[in-house]
Every structure is written in C-alpha cells, then in structure tokens.
Amino acid sequence: MTVFQHSSDDDLVKRAYQAWDAEEWQQAGKLMETALRRAPDRPGSEKLWFDAALAYKFLRDWPKAYELGREAAARASRGQQDPAFWNLGIAATVLRDWSTARDCWIGYGIPLPSGEGEILVDLGITCVRIDTATGQEVVWARRLCPTRARVFTVPFDPSRRFGEVVLHDGAPNGERIVEGQRYAVFDEIMLFTPSDLATLSVTVTAATTDDVEALIEVFSRHDLGAEVLTSGELLCKCCSEGSLPQERSIKAGEQVVLLAAPEHRAVELLDEWRSGRPDGRQWTGLHPAT
Template structure:
C-alpha cells in the first residue's frame, strides 16, 4: 500500500518503521494493531501531514467516520499545496458519510472540483446534500466478498445510486445509495453513441465502502415465459412506468473472474445508465458469460428476472403484463430474495 510522500524533511527511522509495519498489518486486516502503530507515528512526527493522512485512511477502512474526519482535518491543515491532494478526498468521503455537507463542499472544492451551491447562497448555508449529478458509473458491491459490479448514477464524488437490480447474494437492493471509494478499480466501456470518431464511452468502477441509504423496495426473482425480446422489454417498461424496475438477469448478468472485473471490460449495450448494460458477478477462475440464450444465439423464452417492487404491487404487475399478451407471456415461481 502506497504511502504518499510530501514531506518538508525526511521523517525519522522510527516513524518509517512504525508506518511500514502498520500498513502490513492493515493488509492483513489487523486494524487495531495498525492503529496503535500509526498513533505512535503521529506522536513521533505530528508536524507531518502523512501522519494524519495515514490515520484518516485507517479510520476510513474501519468506517470510523468521526475519527476519519478529525484526522483528515489535521492532515489538510499541514498541506503545502492548495488543491488536488488526496487528503481532501478522504475528508470529503468522511464528511459525506457523516452528512456534514458544508465540510463535504469545502473538501471537494479544495480538491479542485466544481461544487454547486458553494457560495453564500441558501444552498450552501442550508446543509443540504450536494446533488452534483456526475453521470453514470459502476460500483463494485461487496468488494471483499462475492463482488458484484452494478451500474448506477453518481450523486456526488462519494455516492452512487444503484440502478441495476443486484443479485440477492450482494445484500443490496435497487435504488439504494452506497458510499464508495475515490480511486476506480476497473473500467467499463459502452458502444459509441454518436460520439466523434465513434469512440466508446468509458466509465469508472468504484469499490463500495458501505451502505449509505437503504431501500425499502424488496427484490423478487421470477421465471417468465417471454416469446420474444419485445415481450421481455414490455415487462421492464411496465415496471419502470410504475416507478420500479424489472431486469432480465438471464441476459444482463455475466460471470467474470476478479482480474477481468478489475480491468477495462466492454459493456455491449446502453450508455452506462440503461437497463440492459450488463452487470458482473466476480468468481474465481475465468468462466465467461452467463446467460440463457441458446448456443446458436436464438432467443430462449424462459428467462430469470429480477423485480424491484413492493409486495402489494408485484403480482398485479406480472398479471397485467401477461394480460396484455396472454398467448406469448406467462410467469411462475415468484420469490422474495432480498
């Protein structure tokens, strides 16, 4: 793990030994032991911004946001440059986790980002969320477990609203907002859509840190019979028109090894915000794509779909979808899974 070097003079040997040992312990998940060493390093070199940056980083790993904010503010107070330091990014993440919106605005602006409502107007003074609407991106849910990459909408530099319907193994739901780390780990590319030179769009993949805002909308899995792709699309439109979501997991989910998931991977459809942009489930090895299409590429009518809708609505939605074309549509085996 890299330790950023921006020092006025070379730190002491004891500081370097304690810090290097601490990051080895962090890599092993031994946060308490690492914290004792980084606290000792800060006592040895309190004038060094890295001492407090490293402590802020540790507290971020532990999700101790009060301590991360305090250490991060100590770090930025000792900086020698005005903008762009990663210390400010960590402060922004901690402030966002704590919903300290004035400090979050200050941190993102100090890093060099344009932030709405950062003047003397009512928005800056009210303490409301930033609402920067930074476009599409992907986020890796449960990055240390059964990782799954889903598409979402970036609300600000540290939060993404999930737009796919995650698989139940992730423990996440459609519409939830997750706090994410600042450094992308992987990229997804989508087909060019009228861009100059026909170049594809590239979207970063961020790692989830924790759930920021839960969703009350449950996830269901259902087996549908859809004679054509248009029949499947009609279900997704019907759910979207009702303010919820349906997603054909048979075609939208692919299995990737972790190395592929963390590299630049193509996403065959959409613009990073569309329903049919594939999301990824990372597993050991290199299994290739998962789907229920026939080997010759023909459409397979039986589809496994995820639905995000209240229990009071989900059966009526499916029955209404079938009623619109009973000869080409059917459903069975509805189950709430998350």
C-alpha cells in the first residue's frame, strides 16, 4: 500500500483499498483520485494512479479511465511492458484516440508500423470469449491491434455475429490447442464494431466429410462464414478457461450449418457448392437462425 506523509492522505488510501478489496470500484477510484490530487507525485503515487485508472476500467467509465490512465502512463517506463500503457491503450481505443493508443502500444513495447488514424494491422489469430444472450462462447478471431480482433467464425448464438470487431482484455484466460499450436483465449470487454451479417441456418446433406469441408471453403473463399452446428461444444467454466485441444467436428449426412452471408449470396454459394457434386450434395430450408 502506498504511504503518504499526511495522516488524512493515509486514511484516504486505506479506505480506498478497503473499497478495492470489496470490489466497490466507484468508491475506490474516487478516494484514490482525491488522495492523488493532493499529492500527485509523492513516492509510490505511480501505483495509485494505475489502480485508480484500473478501478474506472472495471466500471467501464472510459473517459475517467483515460484521464487517470494518462497520469499513470506519464510515470511509467517506456519499453518495459508496463501495464499502465496497456490500460491507457484500451481506454484510448474505446474513445477512438488512435494517436494515443498507438503511442501506448509502442510505449508498452509492441512494435507497430508508423501511421495515423485507426490501427489496422495483422497480429495473428487468437480466440475471444464473447458474451452472448445465453451465456459465453469462445470464437476465433484475427487481431487488428493489441486489444481488438475481428471474429471470423460464425457464433453458435445468433445474438452475436461473424465479422464483429470486439475489444478484448490483455491477459489470456485459457488457451486452445490446434495441431500442436497454442492460441490464447482473451475475454471480451465490449463489442467494438457490430456486423451487419445476420446468421442464417440451412440443412445440408453431404455424402462425405470432404463435401462438408468444401461447403465451408466456398464461403470462406468469399470472406463469409459457415459453421457446422454440431461442431459446438458445451464446456464448464473451469474447462473453458483451461488448456483445451480443439478440432472441428465434421460428419457426413444430413446436418444443420450456420451461415454468415446476405441471404441472396448464401443461395448463390449453396447452389455453387451443390453444382460441384449434385449427386452427393443437397441443401434446403435456408432461414434466419434463432
């Protein structure tokens, strides 16, 4: 705990961390800020600035997290992976202050190409645990910056969509293993950019698993989505947040496939898929998923 010279400041800090321990973030942040405004640069104040900003991050009060986060970052060492830069980078991203966000990622120690405006780079594939109308779901996504990723699989819950950009936290909370390669699972903070591609449902009949793979490939080739409904797996919280080997479960025969595409385009691509082997591929019942 940070120690201040004046007893009144000590009492504020003590009460702030009592509120912190009780997860009363509003009270904790307010008390910390009051103490800091009295003595902004006393020994140990850099931790208090960080914790105050973090309390407002927990509250999703982004303007306040940004304001206090700037003070925390100003007292942090650049290039040393100081989390003050990361938290300010998140707040700046939410507020679309791209110049501050870019400076934060560089200050944290992440090399980014120079530029202005929205940060759009390819930082590889990851997983994100998103909030849905029925609970939570882990989806695959491509990172656009250290804290945003675009979903490229079709969520099983139609309240969420293929193509969404989500804001995620910086600390991994689980991992998925595919063919020996490990991918971090990050928790969603918020939906950053919605997608206009509603999820459709269709019943397909495929003679072989290769026919199912071909259907997925047809939609993927056009930057759209297809996901076999039975490939979803229900997990408890402990398993979801653990290290989990994963592979797509594909079978032949009649099954439901979820699609992310405008309806007219879905019809065109389904017909294209069927025409490739009409004796082994059929589809019917295209409709909005519910």
